[in-house]
Amino acid sequence: MKRLRVPLAFGLLVVLLIFLVVLNTCVGTVALRPNEVWQIITWTGADIDPTAIQIIWFIRLPRLMSAAVLGGALAVSGLLLQTFFANPIAGPFVLGISSGAKLAVALTMIFLLGKGVVIGSWAMIAAAFLGAMLSMGFILLLSGRVRNMSLLVVGGVMVGYICSSVTDILVTFADDSNIVNLHNWALGSFSGASWGDVRVMQVVVKAAFLGALLLSKPMSAYQLGEGYAQNMGVNVKRLRVELILLSSLLSACVTAFAGPISFVGIAVPHLMKSLFKTSKTLVLLPACYLGGAVFCLFCDLLARILFAPTELSISSVTAVFGAPVVLWMMVRRKGARA
Amino acid sequence: MKAVEKLRTEHLTVGYNKTPLLTDIQISVKPGQILTLIGPNGAGKSTILKSIAAQLALVSGTVYLDKDDLGRMRPQELAKKMSLVLTQRIQPELMTCFDVVASGRYPYTGRLGLLSQQDKEVVRRSLAYVHAEELAERDFPCISDGQRQRVMLARALCQEPEIIVLDEPTSFLDIRHKLELLSLLKRLALEQNLTVVMSLHELDLAQKISDRVVCVHPSGIQRCGTPEEVFTADDIQSLYGVEAGHYEPMFGSLELPSSTGVPRVFVIGGGGAGIPVYRQLNRMGVPFTAGVLHENDVDYAVAKALAAKVIAEQPFEPIGQENIRAALDILRRCEAVLCPLSGFGSMNAGNRTLLEEAERLGLLKQGVHEIKLIIG
Numbered sequence: 282m283k284r285l286r287v288p289l290a291f292g293l294l295v296v297l298l299i300f301l302v303v304l305n306t307c308v309g310t311v312a313l314r315p316n317e318v319w320q321i322i323t324w325t326g327a328d329i330d331p332t333a334i335q336i337i338w339f340i341r342l343p344r345l346m347s348a349a350v351l352g353g354a355l356a357v358s359g360l361l362l363q364t365f366f367a368n369p370i371a372g373p374f375v376l377g378i379s380s381g382a383k384l385a386v387a388l389t390m391i392f393l394l395g396k397g398v399v400i401g402s403w404a405m406i407a408a409a410f411l412g413a414m415l416s417m418g419f420i421l422l423l424s425g426r427v428r429n430m431s432l433l434v435v436g437g438v439m440v441g442y443i444c445s446s447v448t449d450i451l452v453t454f455a456d457d458s459n460i461v462n463l464h465n466w467a468l469g470s471f472s473g474a475s476w477g478d479v480r481v482m483q484v485v486v487k488a489a490f491l492g493a494l495l496l497s498k499p500m501s502a503y504q505l506g507e508g509y510a511q512n513m514g515v516n517v518k519r520l521r522v523e524l525i526l527l528s529s530l531l532s533a534c535v536t537a538f539a540g541p542i543s544f545v546g547i548a549v550p551h552l553m554k555s556l557f558k559t560s561k562t563l564v565l566l567p568a569c570y571l572g573g574a575v576f577c578l579f580c581d582l583l584a585r586i587l588f589a590p591t592e593l594s595i596s597s598v599t600a601v602f603g604a605p606v607v608l609w610m611m612v613r614r615k616g617a618r619a
Numbered sequence: 620m621k622a623v624e625k626l627r628t629e630h631l632t633v634g635y636n637k638t639p640l641l642t643d644i645q646i647s648v649k650p651g652q653i654l655t656l657i658g659p660n661g662a663g664k665s666t667i668l669k670s671i672a673a674q675l676a677l678v679s680g681t682v683y684l685d686k687d688d689l690g691r692m693r694p695q696e697l698a699k700k701m702s703l704v705l706t707q708r709i710q711p712e713l714m715t716c717f718d719v720v721a722s723g724r725y726p727y728t729g730r731l732g733l734l735s736q737q738d739k740e741v742v743r744r745s746l747a748y749v750h751a752e753e754l755a756e757r758d759f760p761c762i763s764d765g766q767r768q769r770v771m772l773a774r775a776l777c778q779e780p781e782i783i784v785l786d787e788p789t790s791f792l793d794i795r796h797k798l799e800l801l802s803l804l805k806r807l808a809l810e811q812n813l814t815v816v817m818s819l820h821e822l823d824l825a826q827k828i829s830d831r832v833v834c835v836h837p838s839g840i841q842r843c844g845t846p847e848e849v850f851t852a853d854d855i856q857s858l859y860g861v862e863a864g865h866y867e868p869m870f871g872s873l874e875l876p877s878s879t880g881v882p883r884v885f886v887i888g889g890g891g892a893g894i895p896v897y898r899q900l901n902r903m904g905v906p907f908t909a910g911v912l913h914e915n916d917v918d919y920a921v922a923k924a925l926a927a928k929v930i931a932e933q934p935f936e937p938i939g940q941e942n943i944r945a946a947l948d949i950l951r952r953c954e955a956v957l958c959p960l961s962g963f964g965s966m967n968a969g970n971r972t973l974l975e976e977a978e979r980l981g982l983l984k985q986g987v988h989e990i991k992l993i994i995g
Contacts, residue, residue, distance in 0.1 A: 505722055506705075508703065509722070513723070560711060560718075
């Protein structure tokens with residue numbers, strides 16, 4: 282049973298993923314049957330409504346792709362941060378990294394749009410990455426001062442609030458033409474992704490994920506603490522830098538395309554650890570990626586259809602499902618320690 | 620011919636952030652030997668161990684492992700030669716003991732850290748060596764301190780090191796587990812020619828297990844030598860700055876400070892019978908005289924530490940008249956006399972005179988409980 286757990290859990294995730302992909306393509310204001318969708322995707326249908334083709338190919342498919350890719354990216358980013366801080370409550374959102382990225386993107390957008398320049402996906406990622414690194418730098422400074430993890434999280438939340446309020450102020454004073462775009466994005470949403478965006482995020486996330494996989498060996502050594510990792514021959518300093526860069530890149534990529542999304546980075550790795558009952562990074566990394574994709578597809582579906590045609594922001598949905606998981610985890614850990 | 624040293628430091632200065640804490644440390648240990656650092660808390664034992672294990676940058680000087688400068692060795696290479704057991708407890712999530720031990724295979728596995736059959740075999744062997752096979756599938760956070768330390772030792776062995784560095788491996792352990800762990804280390808040193816460098820708080824154990832002992836004093840290393848050279852009462856007491864109490868090097872035992880003052884009780888002891896009485900009287904705060912004891916009697920060592928006065932006779936000599944006179948003199952001025960002995964032999968025949976005198980004066984009491992009544 283123990284040996285079968287990992288393949289079974291992976292199987293479960295894949296089934297869920299396929300199920301949600303089907304749901305996400307079929308369900309919506311224009312409901313379609315799975316066989317219709319299949320015909321549209323494979324271009325085999327004869328008399329299909331051209332609007333349906335438009336909806337599937339240019340709205341639902343890119344949207345679900347970006348939800349899957351970015352959801353996975355967030356979960357992996359969370360796992361990397363948790364390894365770095367040796368604490369399961371670390372994540373890109375609570376540590377203020379997402380908000381830093383958000384602020385940097387908002388600044389860039391307003392500045393460049395004001396000048397009439399349209400910015401591309403790569404520039405957005407670059408700006409978000411810069412913002413993420415600035416927040417991260419602040420958190421690292423703080424972690425050098427305070428050894429206490431709860432204080433660090435409080436610090437991260439504060440950074441998040443500061444960045445968010447500055448972003449809000451910017452949005453308030455931005456030109457009318459920018460506001461609609463900016464406002465939607467600043468709340469977090471997977472809508473509006475184009476195939477070009479999907480291509481770019483795929484490249485970035487895949488590269489970062491591969492990088493993380495290559496780090497899985499030193500990461501697992503690092504789980505025993507710095508001293509032991511170093512004794513086993515891990516270059517601890519380099520590993521720390523790599524973890525920071527990769528996790529910031531991943532969360533920056535998410536923020537650039539979908540805005541800040543809360544709790545996925547903490548909840549999904551925790552759920553995966555409970556599901557797989559292992560802390561082996563080589564298993565957890567792909568598990569978190571799949572799990573993040575499933576989680577975000579599910580949440581995005583709800584955001585889309587719950588109060589259709591009004592859409593919820595993705596963060597409100599992820600928070601409803603993610604925050605209780607985090608709370609439950611904190612309570613359980615406290616209990617285990619006492 | 621002199622055997623080559625496994626580990627040797629040369630003008631080593633250690634400290635944090637380039638601030639020297641201890642300077643000019645000269646430590647050396649041969650293959651298969653056990654070297655123990657002893658010394659008061661905060662003297663820098665851990666700092667030395669961390670520096671030797673390349674966890675802490677040296678302030679100056681060199682550490683040689685065999686003939687190689689440890690600072691120039693590649694981390695992977697060093698990992699195959701030296702492994703660690705640290706004081707800080709690890710709290711890994713969802714890791715079985717097997718996983719924890721297997722992490723020691725790190726320097727031997729490939730890019731992704733997958734374990735080969737051979738690696739798994741080494742893990743099993745290491746677990747078996749520390750008698751922890753049955754723990755393999757248990758969750759690491761759920762095992763006891765004693766088991767945990769054995770598993771951490773197995774993890775260190777899994778690295779197949781030539782030298783193993785342990786920072787206070789016996790903290791948190793009860794006596795049984797302390798003994799178990801140290802005898803394991805002794806076995807490793809003898810059977811596998813493993814060199815062991817560690818710090819210990821238990822002087823008695825350090826004295827018994829170590830081939831070499833280093834006294835680390837905050838003002839610098841004081842002594843480095845065999846336990847026989849290092850463990851004298853004066854050296855140990857000055858190393859730890861012991862002012863109250865007494866350290867007895869023969870047994871490696873500690874005694875509380877003695878009650879001073881005019882002796883109120885006379886104890887006729889010998890052959891170990893006196894020791895519990897001395898300790899009880901000392902706990903009650905009653906100054907006493909012990910006599911007449913031979914200097915090679917076990918009672919003598921404890922009496923020396925606890926009694927207000929000890930009347931002693933040369934080893935292997937019958938108790939002489941002079942000592943008996945001196946003892947009688949003191950005995951007559953005491954409020955009570957205790958004699959835990961059940962009989963006398965030819966060497967301590969003189970003590971019979973003391974007992975008879977005590978009976979004649981009505982001072983003889985049956986036990987310490989009667990003393991309590993007198994003292995009030």
